[in-house]
Amino acid sequence: MRSNQVTIKDLARHLNVSVATVSRALRDLPDIHPDTKRAVVELAAAWDYQPNQLATSLVKNRTRTIGVIVPNLGYYFFSMAIRGIEEAAHAAGYSVLLTQSNESYQRELTNIQDLTRGQVEGFIVSLSQETSQYEHFHRLIRKGIPLVLFDRESPELQVSKVVIDNRQAAAQATRHLLENGCRRIAILAGPDYLSLTHQRMSGYCDALQENGLEIDPALIAYGDYSQRAAIELTDELMNLPEPPDGLVAVSDRLAVGAMMTFRRRGIRIPEDIALVSFNNEPVSELLSPPLSSVAQPVMEMGRAATELLIRQIESAAPMVPETRVFPTQLVVRASSVRQVAVTG
Amino acid sequence: MRSNQVTIKDLARHLNVSVATVSRALRDLPDIHPDTKRAVVELAAAWDYQPNQLATSLVKNRTRTIGVIVPNLGYYFFSMAIRGIEEAAHAAGYSVLLTQSNESYQRELTNIQDLTRGQVEGFIVSLSQETSQYEHFHRLIRKGIPLVLFDRESPELQVSKVVIDNRQAAAQATRHLLENGCRRIAILAGPDYLSLTHQRMSGYCDALQENGLEIDPALIAYGDYSQRAAIELTDELMNLPEPPDGLVAVSDRLAVGAMMTFRRRGIRIPEDIALVSFNNEPVSELLSPPLSSVAQPVMEMGRAATELLIRQIESAAPMVPETRVFPTQLVVRASSVRQVAVTG
DNA sequence: CTGAAAGCGCTTACAG
C-alpha cells in the first residue's frame, strides 16, 4: 500500500494557483508576490509537503547522490571510512548510498548495476577480496561515470585512488619485528587477488632482504580476511619444523585469530612469537597483550575519496586520475616488544 | 558532469520503432513479435542499456525500497541486523537504503526526511540514544508510511516491533551473578532515554528482590553507549565506600570499558568482581577473561523486522501493530564464574 | 503486433 503523499498539484489546486507558481514559491525563486509565497509556504508546512525527489532528480538529470561499495560495513576500517565519506558528502550537499559486497564479486557487480540504475552520479569502491575481473568497472568508465577506488584498488583500473603506502608500511612493521630480535618472520598476507596484498608482501620482503635474511615461502600465508582463515593458517605456520618467531598480520582481525591459536597452543606473546598487525582498531589495545598495529588515517581517507569524486562529478574537463597516498603510523604495544640480547 | 546514459528513446530511434514497443520488449510482455523483441534486446545489451529507475519508480509510484536507520553501522549488533535485513529484503525483491543516526536525534530526523523525499516505501528504525520526542515518527504514521521499530523502541509509538524480552534477559544475567556469590551487583544501564534501558532495569531489580536484596541507587549507572562513559562510570562505582562485587553491563562495548578500568586498578575478574554483559559479540570470547554475555538472534531479528515491514507495505488492510519477541541465551564464560562457598 | 497519447511529479523557458 503506497502512501498518498501531498504533491505540488494538491497545493496548487487548493490555493487556486498554477503548479509553476507553487514550485517557484517553495524554492525561493525571485519574481513571486510575497503574499502568494507566504500562502504556499504555509500550506506546504501545514500539510507537511515533501518534494518528490524522484521527480526533481529526473527533471534536473541530477541526483546529487554517490554510491559506496565496501566489502563489509561491519569492519571497523570501513565504518570509519564511511564516517569520513558521509561527512564530506553532506558538506558538499550530496547524499550517500551505502552498500556492501560481502566480499563477493557477484554482489559487487549487482551493486554497481543497481546503483547505476538508481542514477548515482559516481562511485567510491573498495574491491571485494574475490574481484579479479574488472569489466563492471570498465563499463562505468566508458559511460563516463566517475569512480574512485579506496584502500583495495587494482592497477588495472586507471582511476583516482586513495591509499596508504602499503609497501612502506609493511616494511616498517617487519623491520620493527627484526629490531625486536625476530629472525624467522611469517606473514598472514591476506587474499592473493588484491594488489594491496602484493604491495605489503613487497615491503615484507624488502625488510628481510635489507637484513640479509632469506625469504622462506613456507612463512608466507595467503588467505581471506576471516578469523577462521587466520586460525588455520597460524596453526600451519606453528606446525612447521622451524616455526616462526615473529608474525605480521595484515589486519587486526587476522591478528586476533592468530592470538587465539597461540593461546590454545600455549605459545607466549611476545616471548615465543612477536606480533604486529594493521588497522589499529580500538580493540587492539584491549587485547592481552595489547597489539602493535599500523594506524591509518581512515576517516581522512574517506573524506579525501569523496572530495576527489565530487570534484570529478562537478568538473567538465576530462578525468585525470589522481592517487592520494596517506601516511601511516606504527603504534607499538606489548605484543611486539621484547628484551633483545645486545649483540656485537 | 552527468553522464549521458542510453535511454529507451535512443533504442527506439535506432530501431525505427516506438518507445512503447521497446518498453514492452525489454520487460518480456506478451504481444510482441519475436523478431522485434530480439532486435531490441540485442541492441540494449550491446549498448548496455540500464533502465532509469527514477522514471520507472515515478510512473509506477513504487520504489520497492525500504529505508533503515540505525544508531551506528559500525556496531556489531547493527551490522549483523543489517545482514538479516538485506537478505530478507532482496529475497522479496526490495532494495535497502542504509543510514545511521550517529546516536543523534537531529540526524535521525533529517534521515527520516531525506528518505521520505526519496520515496522509500517504509522504515526500519532503531532509535538514537538521544531520541525522546517522536513527532517525526508520528508524521510517518499519519502519512500511512509503514514503520517497524527494531531493538531500541518506544512505548509511545504504536507500531510493529522486533525485540527481545529485555526484562527477562537482564533478570537472568543478574540471577547468574547472584548464583556466583555476588551480593552487591551494579549495573551499567545505558541511556536513560531508551525504554529498553528501563526494561533491563526492571529485570535487574526483579532478580535482586527475589533474593531479598535491596536496590541501592548508588549501584545504578546510566550513561551513553560509549566506552568512555563506561570507563568513567565504572571508576565511580569502584570508588564507592562499598564497591560492587558484580556488574551487569548492557553491552559488550560497555563491558570492555569496565574491564579496562578494572585492569588499570588491579581489580581481578571474576575474583573481585564478576561481570556479565549483553550482545555476545565475537570479541567477547577473545577478551581475558572471556566475557559472559547475553546472545540475541540478531540476524533473525533483522529478517523478522523486514518481513513485518514488507507485509505491511504490501497489505491493503489497515496496519495492526505486532510485536515479535525473540529468545535470548546467556553464554557463560570465565568473567562470571566463581567458586562459591556452599552455604547452608 | 505496434504506435500515439496521456501521465507520474516536478522544473524551466517563454508569453503575457
Place this chain on the structure above:
DNA sequence: CTGAAAGCGCTTACAG
C-alpha cells in the same frame, strides 16, 4: 508577478 506548455524517461490503457 503568473500561467500554459514542454519535457525529464518511463509505463499503460486504448486504437488500429
